[in-house]
Amino acid sequence: MVGCVCLLLCGGPTAHGAPPVEACATSADKLGLSRIVEVDTAGGPLFGRVASGGYDFLADGEVVLTFDDGPLRPYTRAVLKALAQHCTKATFFMVGRMAVADPAMVREVASQGHTVASHTWSHAKLQGLAADKAKDEIELGFSAVAQALGAPMAPFFRFPYLRPSPASVDYLKTRNVASFTIDVDSRDFRTRDAAAVEKTVLTQLAGRRKGIILFHDIQPSTAHALPSILEELKKRGLKVVHIVPKETAATLAEYDAQAAKIIAQKMAAKDPLASRALTWPQSSGDPERLPWAVHKAAGAPAQQQATTEATNKRATVPWYKQWLVP
Numbered sequence: 193m194v195g196c197v198c199l200l201l202c203g204g205p206t207a208h209g210a211p212p213v214e215a216c217a218t219s220a221d222k223l224g225l226s227r228i229v230e231v232d233t234a235g236g237p238l239f240g241r242v243a244s245g246g247y248d249f250l251a252d253g254e255v256v257l258t259f260d261d262g263p264l265r266p267y268t269r270a271v272l273k274a275l276a277q278h279c280t281k282a283t284f285f286m287v288g289r290m291a292v293a294d295p296a297m298v299r300e301v302a303s304q305g306h307t308v309a310s311h312t313w314s315h316a317k318l319q320g321l322a323a324d325k326a327k328d329e330i331e332l333g334f335s336a337v338a339q340a341l342g343a344p345m346a347p348f349f350r351f352p353y354l355r356p357s358p359a360s361v362d363y364l365k366t367r368n369v370a371s372f373t374i375d376v377d378s379r380d381f382r383t384r385d386a387a388a389v390e391k392t393v394l395t396q397l398a399g400r401r402k403g404i405i406l407f408h409d410i411q412p413s414t415a416h417a418l419p420s421i422l423e424e425l426k427k428r429g430l431k432v433v434h435i436v437p438k439e440t441a442a443t444l445a446e447y448d449a450q451a452a453k454i455i456a457q458k459m460a461a462k463d464p465l466a467s468r469a470l471t472w473p474q475s476s477g478d479p480e481r482l483p484w485a486v487h488k489a490a491g492a493p494a495q496q497q498a499t500t501e502a503t504n505k506r507a508t509v510p511w512y513k514q515w516l517v518p
């Protein structure tokens with residue numbers, strides 16, 4: 193089934209009704225989109241990293257922009273702003289727990305024409321997980337994102353830590369979900385330095401000139417770096433390809449019910465953002481230079497706290513909706 197990609201001209205109609213590319217996408221100084229690739233996910237194909245068996249649908253000079261682990265409003269908003277300024281589109285592999293913590297942000301991403309996909313419920317490493325637990329992570333992830341979105345989503349999946357397990361790959365095939373690995377790693381979680389992220393991405397692209405690029409829209413380094421990276425992609429003649437699904441994801445009723453219940457509980461709490469959890473650590477750096485350190489000094493209210501739940505550590509950071517977008 194891996195050959196089932198339909199190549200659509202930029203701005204052309206799509207079977208699932210993707211919005212047309214904005215007029216500014218044809219401006220000489222904007223990246224825009226070179227084309228839209230419609231993916232038939234029947235049989236659970238694997239895309240990216242050809243050496244590992246993934247199907248490559250990109251031509252020389254073509255990239256796909258992907259953002260994992262969000263949404264996290266301050267940084268996701270900055271990413272959306274940078275993408276909008278270039279009239280270009282990306283795919284967001286959202287974590288279910290993040291999605292239910294901020295359904296409005298999920299809808300905002302989709303409303304701007306980006307593809308909304310899943311990255312499990314809690315960013316669990318599926319390798320080594322019992323089959324039923326892995327199924328729960330996959331299915332609740334899809335249901336959580338879809339329920340937060342309030343609409344069907346793409347049957348696109350990315351394994352946390354880029355670590356697939358054979359059993360999960362087989363399971364996704366039965367569910368007609370396409371898996372996307374990566375070709376270019378921004379390594380944005382390792383640094384708070386936007387220039388370092390830009391250099392990492394451009395260096396890899398200089399060699400291979402194409403590929404699926406991994407960013408995280410929970411990382412301040414990517415939020416800061418993206419405008420400059422997009423400028424450079426344009427200058428270097430690279431082109432952005434947008435991936436969209438032929439059919440939407442078919443979620444399972446029992447997981448939809450679980451996700452709906454969780455969202456309802458968060459809404460009833462009247463401050464759903466306060467209990468949001470990050471499931472992957474943000475890049476470390478000088479605490480005095482962190483945005484939340486500045487706001488904390490200004491006396492932020494306690495309810496604006498959010499919990500960062502890293503793999504083996506916990507840290508509490510304040511939550512600011514509009515930090516990067518004045």
Ligand SMILES: [Zn+2]
Nearest residue numbers: 260261352353
């Ligand atoms: Zn991730």
